[in-house]
Amino acid sequence: MKNSLKQELYKFRHQRIPLYGGIALVVLMLYSAVSSSNPSRMLIAQGFGAGQWLTIIMIAIASTFVAMEYQNRTIMTLFYKNSNKSAIYFAKFIVMLIYGALMSLLGLVLTFVLKAVMVGSKYSWGAMYGQHSLLIDLLLNTAGFYIYLLFIIAVAFLLITLIRVNAAVVGIGLVIIFMGAEFSSLVMSALPHFSAIIKWNPLNMVFVINQFANSSYEKYSNLSLPQIIIGNLIYAVIFIAIGDVLFKSRRV
């Protein structure tokens, strides 16, 4: 496992794609900032959309990081040099988690910079507003989307081992992120008798991004904060486990 992790880190840091991911995050956050002439407190608390942009970026990067082994036909060498194929899979997952954490940090730093440039001292980081101060809201939102990153990376890994087509994985990922929550709410309101079960569907897990800082989102997800956190983690474990089995069993 240690050797696999070393190899995967080596490969990842020698690629341009982590840099492009960072640049994409900067550009998209700037877009969020400038597209609103007067950024609201909520936009700042959400890190100028960092969570939303980051989940999209991570889907693309995570699936590419697995797909490249099939595209470059390096999967055979990786497999014959390792007895433990799971170690390769988990090493890749850990590298993505580390990258996700660094990107979250970049999102935080950029939020501070953009706030200073765009609104100056209009909203104080420490002033209480609603449930928390602006700083706490930002940190809680960051924690929320990091939990969701676990879920979304696991989904990306599962999909790429299943269909091996990068573009399709990104497409499905976008559908999950942008339409999942609305579709889930729609189904729950259409079938209220089954909402106790439907609320646990994987599309509903996206609400964790906002629910960390804002408990009013419970009325959309129908899940309490601990429930939605556990739901995300359990789904992540299930997807990782299925993805790992597929990864090991696919013929190379």
Place this chain on the structure above:
Amino acid sequence: MLRVRHINTFIGRKKIIKDVSFQVNPGSIVGLIGPNGAGKTTIMKTILGLTKFTGNISVEDKNVTENNHAALTRVGALIEHPAIYPFLTGLENLKLYSLDEADMNNIVSMLKMDTYINTKSKGYSMGMKQKLGIAIALLNKPQLVILDEPMNGLDIEATILIRQIIKQYAAQGSAFLISSHVLGELQKVMTNVLLITEGKIIVDEPIDEFNRVSRQQYHLLTEDMPATEKLFAENQIPVTKSDDYLVIPHELSYQVQDLLYSHHIRLVELSPQGLSFEQTVVSLLQQQRRQNHEK
């Protein structure tokens, strides 16, 4: 070294490799020959623990299974295409697997890759990629090297170089299992022939033996052919005439030479005749197909 016993490999429900057994000894260069779809690459993948199989595979008496590749620690391989990350330089690709930097640098020099080893491999030509793939297979002083079509994309100079390197490694004790469609190239290096068709091994023997069997006759030309014919008739040597030559059986070649020498008849030419290596392979494959058809 490598021992393969009664392996059967399945892809889905189809049996691709059928009860195959063979052995590769240290220092030997085994040529795995067969038509497209015969199962050459599948055998190689099976040895590397990449497919489900029944039977037994061992390297240095350690078993290889689908989930235990400990025995493959000192096995290098190039299967189908070079396994190269385009965003890494050639040297970085090698570093990923290398355990000995001096050995790695030596391989780079030996393969004459010094001029481009520090540039990104995405810009490499097919031949350069192939050389890098071979370099990865030769890393860490392997006991066994498995090469699937190693001469693909190589120019004539690189082909000669690779041939020399294979011989050099074999002389130091590394064993090779090589498949190639270019039989002429294989013939120049291999010490043993494994001929496979429809998932079965039909020939497994040293190259000298293979050549000897395919060359059963000799053409003979002497300075005095009438005297030679008379001499053979007196000594009941069975000969036939072919143009200006006499054709003698392979097993009588030494006896004939002694006889001519004792009667002071000088040899002009004594050459083995028969099917070429390629012709022999094709003939064996056709023979096997006929047998399968009759069944």
